[in-house]
Amino acid sequence: MKTLLKIIGIIILLIIVYAVIAILAFSKDYHYEKSVVINAPKEKVWQYVGSLKGYNMWDPFSKEIKNITITYSGEGDKMGDSYHWKGDDSEGEQSITETVLNEKLVTKLHFIKPFDGNAKGTFVLTPEGSGTKVTWKIDNELNTMMKVMKPMMDRNMDKMFGHGLDDLKKLSEK
Numbered sequence: 001m002k003t004l005l006k007i008i009g010i011i012i013l014l015i016i017v018y019a020v021i022a023i024l025a026f027s028k029d030y031h032y033e034k035s036v037v038i039n040a041p042k043e044k045v046w047q048y049v050g051s052l053k054g055y056n057m058w059d060p061f062s063k064e065i066k067n068i069t070i071t072y073s074g075e076g077d078k079m080g081d082s083y084h085w086k087g088d089d090s091e092g093e094q095s096i097t098e099t100v101l102n103e104k105l106v107t108k109l110h111f112i113k114p115f116d117g118n119a120k121g122t123f124v125l126t127p128e129g130s131g132t133k134v135t136w137k138i139d140n141e142l143n144t145m146m147k148v149m150k151p152m153m154d155r156n157m158d159k160m161f162g163h164g165l166d167d168l169k170k171l172s173e174k
Helices: 002-025 042-049 144-148 150-172
Strands: 029-038 069-073 082-087 090-100 104-113 117-128 131-141
Touching: 029 150, 042 117, 042 131, 042 150, 131 150
Parallel strands: none
Antiparallel strands: 029 131, 069 082, 082 090, 090 104, 104 117, 117 131
């Protein structure tokens, strides 16, 4: 029994040490990006990247939200257009802040639930051989608790961005 308590004590101590190091060492600035090459012209890919309605056809994050409802403001492809989502345990808004036809879309994400926060999402399309390279980026500022969770965030972002880009590729290559 004493050995088990020692092991538990060591594990708790290691978690505390990790948390302190993460809080002190990890930057508050968070950036993640992932790319895929799609065998389609950028004009075809843009249909699904250059508008919020097109994005929601392959967005992996909204697929994870139970009982989601999405309400659009505007057509979804112009500066200032936005949408609001609400579902079980999740709510937020995404609005277009910059757009360059067939090349770049930048959005502001405002998360309301489960945590309040803001992020910037970016899609960049560049020619790659006979196809299109799509780079999906997210940037935000981490609060203290999120700094501790950064390695888990990286794994989750890699998984979710991977699923989303795979679905985008399938849609665009039809």
